[in-house]
Amino acid sequence: MELFLGANSTISALKLLPSNCSLCLQPVSSQEHCLCGLCISKLPWLRTQCRQCANPLKSNNLCPECQQKPPPYRRCVAAFEYQKDTIDKLIMDIKTNPHSPETAQLSSLLSEVITLAYQDSPMPTIMIPVPLHWRKLLMRGFNQSSNIASILSRKLKNTVILENICIRHASSSPQHLKSRKKRIQGMGNAFRMHKNIDYRSDNKNDRTCNPIFEQSVAIVDDVVTSGATAESLAWTLIKAGAKHVDIWCIARTGWHNRFD
Ligand SMILES: [Zn+2]
Ligand SMILES: [Zn+2]
Incomplete structure (x- = not known):
């Protein structure tokens, strides 16, 4: 079949074929839905958590770290607690396959969590994906x-993505064995704004305008581990004029299960 269809048609044809759940291997309805309902219900949904950094807790309070030194971001919204043998495999697919159906399904589930999280408050309208170092x-x-x-x-109304507004100019180093202070120091100047961004201006007619000036923005990441990357990027955006910075991520790593 592939010989006669060509590349794009082959992909379309594959999408019509029945697929299997990524976790239990039972058939699921379409390529877009790579997890069956039962496996979705068994995922490690993040329920009680720190109100600010979303660290998994036994109740919805502030964790000791946020009480001691609040992070620069307003809140972190995460769908799942990062756990080995479940969500880690799905995240690995997201990191290694640009067309992974897991990206579509987990992001879609995250969009539902985000919608619920902002029932009583305005949702940021600007999304900034965490930039990767060019290498x-x-x-x-x-x-x-x-x-x-x-x-x-596509799921959240009135949201736009700003790519390339921020540049990562330092490669991250293994951080899971460092203290929180050292992790944050290590990430301290990992990001900078694009040179064409004018920090003082929201003049949209100016090519050096600042589209985040006095705006609420959301940093988008796959997994928030120590929070050091998110904190560093949040500081950069706040210094560049953002009013509020929130974090949206698929999974949040708990104290007992940190990795890098
Ligand atoms: Zn399943
Ligand atoms: Zn916290």
């Missing part, structure tokens, strides 16, 4: 956070 982008060939943001923008 990592070259090696991977795509930014998984941009792919997640792209699905979110």
Whole structure:
């Protein structure tokens, strides 16, 4: 069949074929839906958590770290607690396959969590995917956070994605064994705004305008681990004029299960 259809037609044809659940391998209805309903219900949904950083807790309070030194972002919205043997495999697919159906399904589930989280407050309308260092982008060939943001923008009304507004000029180093202070110091100046952004201006007619000036923005990431990357990027955006910065991520790593 592939010989006669050509590349694009082959992809379309494949989408029509029945697929199997990525976790239990039972058939599911379409390529878009790679997880069956039962496996979705068994995913490690993040229920009680820190009100600010979304660290998994036994109740919806502030965690000790946020009480001691609140992070620069207003809140973190995460769909799942990162756990080995469940969500980690799905996240790995998102990181390694730019066309992974897991990206579509988990991002879609995240969009539902985001909608619920902003029932009583205005939702940020600007999404900024966490930029990759150019070397990592070259090696991977795509930014998984941009792919997640792209699905979110289709699900969440009135949201736009701003790519390339922010540049990552430092590669991250393994951080899981460092103290929180050292992790944050290590990420301290990992990002900078694009040189054409004028921090003082929201003049849209000016090519050096600042589209985040006094705006609420959401940083989009696949997994928030220590929070150091999110904190560093949030500081950069706040210094560049953002009014509020929130974090939207598929999964949040708990204290007992941190990785890098
Ligand atoms: Zn399943
Ligand atoms: Zn916290």
